[in-house]
Amino acid sequence: MISFRHRVAPVLLLCQVAYVALLEFAFTFLVPDTAEIDHTGPSPSGTALYASAVAVALLAMTGGAALLGSARARAGTPRALRAGWLIVLGVGELAIAVAFLKAAASGASGPDMLIGLPAAVASCAVAWSCLAETTALVRGTPA
Template sequence: MMHMLNRRIAPVLVLIQVAYVALLEIAFTTLAPDTAELDHTDPSTSGRLLYTAVIIGVLITLTGGAALLGLDKARNACPTAVRTAWLAILPIGELAIAGTFLFHMARETFGPGTLIGTAAIAMCGLIAFASVREVLSAVRTSVVDAHS
């Protein structure tokens, strides 16, 4: 069961998160009304660049984490130190995402957003758990190899 969580379920959940972030970014970019000129709230160019860089970094981290969790080829091709570091960063990001959903849920009344937030927190928890298990497995393997 744990092998299926680490190798099949967690990577699919991460890819769902990637799709969610990508769709939200597309929606916010294309569907938002352009009132910045009227309200004088147009963000600076450096602010836009920083925001874009953060979103791209998050998407790369999530996609790479999904590949390292779900694909044997990616796992074997990646050096152990890089794989361990990448999969150690992934649960930190997942906990940040879960915290953000929890923060927004606490500020709103019960409704559909609460159910979506609960599902998102559960997803983040499963992904973080699977990533931590992979990191611990890699550390155990390297310790055993060092003692041999």
């Protein structure tokens, strides 16, 4: 399972980063602007908070991919920081899996289910990898 944890999980994380970046691009540039018509323009502080939350999530996922996939990154990161980062990432991945499953369960069969079920499985696999890596780190066993 070391190869899954160190080879497949980082790729899954980077695919998630690409997915989020693609959705953010699509929602930013490809959606018609009806704010003037509806008088529902977003507040600048809400937009900044949302952008910050997305940036932090992408940074956490990219950093987690580096920690899982690169022996050099693992060796250069203090144990406590690495364990904390992977725990937070694992919990975040479980939250992502729950969100995907809720979206898939609430809608009819279609795109939400087609994307949601594999994405939930991928998120659970990444969460398991984070847990396994943290367990190995705490026990002091070699990765």
